[in-house]
Amino acid sequence: MxxxxxxxxxxxxxxxxxxxxxxxxxxxxxxxxxxxxxxxxxxxxxxxxxxxxxxxxxxxxxxxxxxxxxxxxxxxxxxxxxxxxxxxxxxxxxxxxxxxxxxxxxxxxxxxxxxxxxxxxxxxxxxxxxxxxxxxxxxxxxxxxxxxxxxxxxxxxxxxxxxxxxxxxxxxxxxxxxxxxxxxxxxxxxxxxxxxxxxxxxxxxxxxxxxxxxxxxxxxxxxxGGHKAFQEIITFTFSGGVHGLKGQNLNIWVQSCCMTLDKLFNFFVPYFSLDSSGLLSQACTEMVMPFCTKGIDDMFEPHLWDLKEFSDDCFKQWGVKPRPSWITTMYGGKNIGSHTNIIFSNGDLDPWSGGGVTKNITDTLVAITIPEGAHHLDLRAxxxxxxxxxxxxxxxxxxxxxxxxxxxxxxxxxxx
CATH class of the missing domain: 3.40.50 (Rossmann fold)
Structure with missing residues (x-):
């Protein structure tokens, strides 16, 4: 080479x-x-x-x-x-x-x-x-x-x-x-x-x-494991972002949410536009993240996550089947208290904070929560x-x- x-x-x-x-x-x-x-x-x-x-x-x-x-x-x-x-x-x-x-x-x-x-x-x-x-x-x-x-x-x-x-x-x-x-x-x-x-x-x-x-x-x-916090935080963020319009006029609420979602999509395009196929294939192997919605505490239609259906789709597209528990075996899941010197930062408006470490585990495994903070906003300029x-x-x-x-x-x- x-x-x-x-x-x-x-x-x-x-x-x-x-x-x-x-x-x-x-x-x-x-x-x-x-x-x-x-x-x-x-x-x-x-x-x-x-x-x-x-x-x-x-x-x-x-x-x-x-x-x-x-x-x-x-x-x-x-x-x-x-x-x-x-x-x-x-x-x-x-x-x-x-x-x-x-x-x-x-x-x-x-x-x-x-x-x-x-x-x-x-x-x-x-x-x-x-x-x-x-x-x-x-x-x-x-x-x-x-x-x-x-x-x-x-x-x-x-x-x-x-x-x-x-x-x-x-x-x-x-x-x-x-x-x-x-x-x-x-x-x-x-x-x-x-x-x-x-x-x-x-x-x-x-x-x-x-x-x-x-x-x-x-x-x-x-x-x-399965998480519904992601969709709940999205709902919380949007409800604050449009100043409670949900309770006043459902049509305005939906329109406002769609406009905000459209802006978010345009913002996150750089994450996925060039290498999305690689990211999606990892979701079909080791990065398995279940998502479900209930339509009660979130603004989405009820949807249950089906591992078999997901696995079949992965095999159809990539010829592989996911190993949902491998990441936990490899890195410890929630059993990480023996490690040191990690700051876990989370913005409370960030839906990914639902899967983040939001409480201190030890004196050196520290969680910093940022009110009014978006997705890794602290790493921005x-x-x-x-x-x-x-x-x-x-x-x-x-x-x-x-x-x-x-x-x-x-x-x-x-x-x-």
């Missing part, structure tokens, strides 16, 4: 609506787009200067033996096929006495979109002297092990799992620490939202020696319209992140 290397600067131009509302004085950011292939060796180049700030990006081509490759299958021994995993990286704040690495665990979509819409990382980079890394999920964006048809070909579904994705992230961090001067003994904190938040939480659970802590909107309980509750939540999250970094260096000093 020929090594492949993207060296184009990427401006944060394709902003989300809330990012566009940021003050005009905010510095623009640029990124080097990099692919990790079979062999890599890092180098540093300064690609842009924005408002007086030199923006450095790291990337290159790694050279080495089989241990240096990004494998399609990390857990088998019969294939040595490798692929190019794209990651985005920015070091302008880290190069001024870097102290930490903030690592975004990519989820179901092109990484540029998530990079442009995870403004929290950019906002705290200077304060935390952080190297920013955005890792693309396998089978998404340009990280396609089997070419353009990778997400759509059912023959390759065996390698599209959360376990394989976590191993990709672990291999990437090992590579970056080995090849970037000064990164070897720095703490890594993983961040993610939605499925990416699940991955971040599971990353800490499975690879505690790689990441010292996690901040994520992670609905990990959504996979522990600071905004003039942010509610006070969101600002307080972000402040608390940064406090925890800094504590993990202090703990890491205190432990490191003891070993020297």
């Amino acid at each position: 020929n090594p492949h290397y993207w060296a184009s600067s990427q401006k944060r131009a394709e902003e989300a609506p809330e990012d566009r509302q940021r003050p005009a004085s905010s510095p623009r950011r640029f990124l080097l787009l990099t692919a990790v292939g079979a062999h890599w060796e890092a180098k540093v180049t300064v690609t842009e200067v924005s408002q007086g700030r030199a923006v450095s990006s790291l990337g290159g081509q790694r050279k080495g033996g089989p241990g240096d490759r990004i494998g399609v299958d990390h857990f088998g021994f019969k294939t040595d096929k490798t692929f190019k995993q794209r990651y985005l990286i920015a070091a302008q704040q880290w190069q001024k006495g870097g102290r930490s690495i903030l690592f975004y665990t990519g989820n179901e979509g092109d990484m540029i979109w998530f990079c442009n819409n995870t403004g929290f990382m950019w906002d705290v980079a200077e304060e935390m002297k952080a190297l920013l890394v955005f890792a693309e999920h396998r089978y998404c964006g340009k990280s396609l092990p089997f070419g353009a048809n990778t997400p759509k070909d059912s023959r390759h579904l065996n390698f599209l799992t959360s376990e394989q994705a976590l191993a990709d992230f672990g291999e990437l961090i090992k590579h970056l620490k080995r090849t970037i001067l000064g990164a070897a003994n720095q703490p890594v904190i993983a961040l993610g939202g939605s499925y990416g938040g699940m991955l971040a939480a599971w990353f800490r659970m499975k690879y505690p020696h790689v990441v010292v802590g996690v901040l994520g909107m992670a609905p990990v309980y959504q996979l522990c 600071n905004n003039a319209f942010d509610p006070e509750t969101l600002l307080l939540a972000r402040s608390l999250e940064v406090k925890y992140l800094k504590q993990w970094i202090r703990d890491f260096y205190a432990s490191l000093r003891k070993t020297l």
Whole structure:
């Protein structure tokens, strides 16, 4: 496989609506787009200067033996096929006495979109002297092990799992620490939202020696059985959003809900437009999330979730049948009290919070609930319209992140 290397600067131009509302004085950011292939060796180049700030990006081509490759299958021994995993990286704040690495665990979509819409990382980079890394999920964006048809070909579904994705992230961090001067003994904190938040939480659970802590909107309980909370929270959110119109005029209520749903659909299209087939196939293998409605506490028609019907549909479309209990076996379900240093954030207007961790489990497994908060709103960029509750939540999250970094260096000093 020929090594492949993207060296184009990427401006944060394709902003989300809330990012566009940021003050005009905010510095623009640029990124080097990099692919990790079979062999890599890092180098540093300064690609842009924005408002007086030199923006450095790291990337290159790694050279080495089989241990240096990004494998399609990390857990088998019969294939040595490798692929190019794209990651985005920015070091302008880290190069001024870097102290930490903030690592975004990519989820179901092109990484540029998530990079442009995870403004929290950019906002705290200077304060935390952080190297920013955005890792693309396998089978998404340009990280396609089997070419353009990778997400759509059912023959390759065996390698599209959360376990394989976590191993990709672990291999990437090992590579970056080995090849970037000064990164070897720095703490890594993983961040993610939605499925990416699940991955971040599971990353800490499975690879505690790689990441010292996690901040994520992670609905990990959504996979522990049937849930009706999702639809109930949607109903609660819409009833508040249209100021109680349901009780006044049902037609106006329905019309308002449909308009809001249409806006939500347009907002979430970037999540599913490019890689939806890959996401849907995971729902038919390991990411089994039952949904049901009763029509009593929610605004939807009654609907029961039927595992057999769902399984038959999956087999018809993908030639596979789901394993509903595998994720619980793999990651512990609700029995996660033995882990440490995970912040589970939830917005109370976010329907996915119904499957989230909403109460502290231990002193280091912390739940932060954000009144008036939407889907991983805390990971978005600071905004003039942010509610006070969101600002307080972000402040608390940064406090925890800094504590993990202090703990890491205190432990490191003891070993020297």
